[in-house]
Amino acid sequence: MSLVLDNVSYRYPGSTHGLHEVSLDVRAGELVAVIGPSGSGKSTLLKLVSGLTTGHTGRIVFGGQDMSAMPVHQRRMGMVFQNYALFPHLSVLDNVAYGLKLRKVPVAERHRRAQELLGIVGLSGYAQRGIGQLSGGQQQRVALARALAIDPQALLLDEPLSALDASVRGHLRDEIRAIQQRFGATTLLVTHDQEEALVMADRVAMLKDGRLLQIATPRELYEQPASRAVAEFVGLSTILPCTVCAPGRVDLGFAELHAHTGSRPVGTVLHAMVRPEHVRADPAPGSVNRLQGRTGAQRYLGALTRYDFEVPGAGKPFLAESARPAAEAIAIAPEHIRLLDL
Known part of the structure; x- marks a missing residue:
């Protein structure tokens, strides 16, 4: 399903920072990366789409339905955070199955689904391990499997690889892209890493000072920047x-x-x-x-x-x-x- 931001604005209380009249669309099954300097509004955009932040003007429409007043748990969106947000007291299997537990899925079914997803992300033999026994790259895979477990209609990825070493990052970004394409999930990826955006995304949106400067394919953004600000930031x-x-x-x-x-x-x-x-x-x-x-x-x-x-x-x-x-x-x-x- 497509995700559309229609003239969305948001201002943090007592500040001029936020988003200003941002309009963009993410087509069904597409991965759009959002880039920009610090304070450009990247994470704010993701939080508004997820429902973690509210109070915006304009419309956020997913699958033809305006989600502006919809609570987080009803949006059917899987989110992978920069710090993974895994539960250290739960096993790998139970971390992946956590969202299904909240939805009151029977134990046997949620464990079956969690085990299936661990296989997809290459962690079949890690189900009973503790989170503290995993490397950063393995924890990121668990976070991705947990996001996918609820069969989300969209994926929201917030700097998912920033905490990893460069050697791990390159390999894992290819895996995430392959899994996203396999599931056909409509995906928003926020990243500060230009190479990550250019390699993974179908299209890249650049924000600066809360405004959308350009959205284009990676090649178009690099070879045909719409302004000096885009040219200076990209490459x-x-x-x-x-x-x-x-x-x-x-x-x-x-x-x-x-x-x-x-x-x-x-x-x-x-x-x-x-x-x-x-x-x-x-x-x-x-x-x-x-x-x-x-x-x-x-x-x-x-x-x-x-x-x-x-x-x-x-x-x-x-x-x-x-x-x-x-x-x-x-x-x-x-x-x-x-x-x-x-």
Whole structure:
């Protein structure tokens, strides 16, 4: 079932912080990741959808039904918290079955269902263990199994992997995505990890200061950010002020470059964004958008080196990535210069 936020606003008492007229839809079976800087409203959005926070304006509609006045236990949503919120005095099996117990499901049936879900998350042999005997990654799987046990119509994931080591996080995010797709659960994922959002989500929504700046596929968000704020937050880039000086050309002050200016008239003030992977090292003399300069700071990343390339007069270096840093020149193809309106 689809989840729709229709012009939802919420303000914390005595504060201007919260959400401001947020509208977005999560299609049936889709995973939408919500990203943004601290204080952007990510967790507030999730709490409003779950019913843990109330008092908003606008509508939150799930499966065609407005849930604004519906209590938490009637929303049929499974939630996985950042700190897992597992019960240390219960076994793994009883933690998974807890929601079914509250719904008065008979013991045999809830244990059968809990055991089935432990198998799905790869913990079949852990049913009688205590929570304290599990690693962080195992506890997260228990939390996910518990959320799925009630056969939720939606999943709400609040920073589910933030407490885990990077090596565990990468593996577990793939498992969570596979399980979400298997169950076809309509899912909202709140995360501060951009890579996690780009890898796991069908679409990514970015919030800033409580406002929705853009919702798009991961590729669209990265390659076609709608604003400078999105471009600066998602991925790495070089962003420089520029002016349209002729059709298909922009003036950066220190150089004129060919770029796709569209219908923008001469004199339009913009920002030019270049992703580091689109900076070509040591192009041939006469190449389009060739810039001379020198290599500055370098950061070895294994297969690639990320480095600064300093162009005289630019004011800031171009961030670049390649197997071999440029010696004395770089070039950027016109199609790889993204122009951002002010």
